[in-house]
Amino acid sequence: MRGTLSAFSAGLREFYEAPYRRTxxxxxxxxxxxxxxxxxxxxxxxxxxxxxxxxxxxxxxxDRVHEWHTRLGMDRSPLDHVSCC
Structure with a gap:
């Protein structure tokens, strides 16, 4: 009974959270x-x-400068002292 309720609860949580995960x-x-x-x-x-x-x-x-500037659409790092590419 407890396993069934926890599985049902997990299913409901997934049902309600899934549409908003990307947002x-x-x-x-x-x-x-x-x-x-x-x-x-x-x-x-x-x-x-x-x-x-x-x-x-x-x-x-x-350590996340490269991810940041590529996500913002910059080809190279805008920082002079940080060369990640």
Whole structure:
């Protein structure tokens, strides 16, 4: 009985979540792109009032620069000191 209920619950969860999975993945990707832009703003030449706090996050974002600029449609990295291509 317990296995049947958990299978039914999993089926209902899939039924209700499936239509929104792509939309939520796109929203998450857009949020990650915005976060990357905020962290790299100072390196791109955009004045960033929070650069003191975002400089600590550069190592977290540095390995995803290639994914970020190719997703935004840039052939090469816009950062002079980061050559990923």
């Amino acid at each position: 939520l993945a796109r929203a998450h990707r857009d949020e990650d792109d915005l976060f990357t832009l905020v962290v790299l703003a100072e390196a791109l030449g955009v004045p960033n009032p929070a650069s003191y706090y975002t400089v600590e996050m550069l190592p977290l974002v540095a």
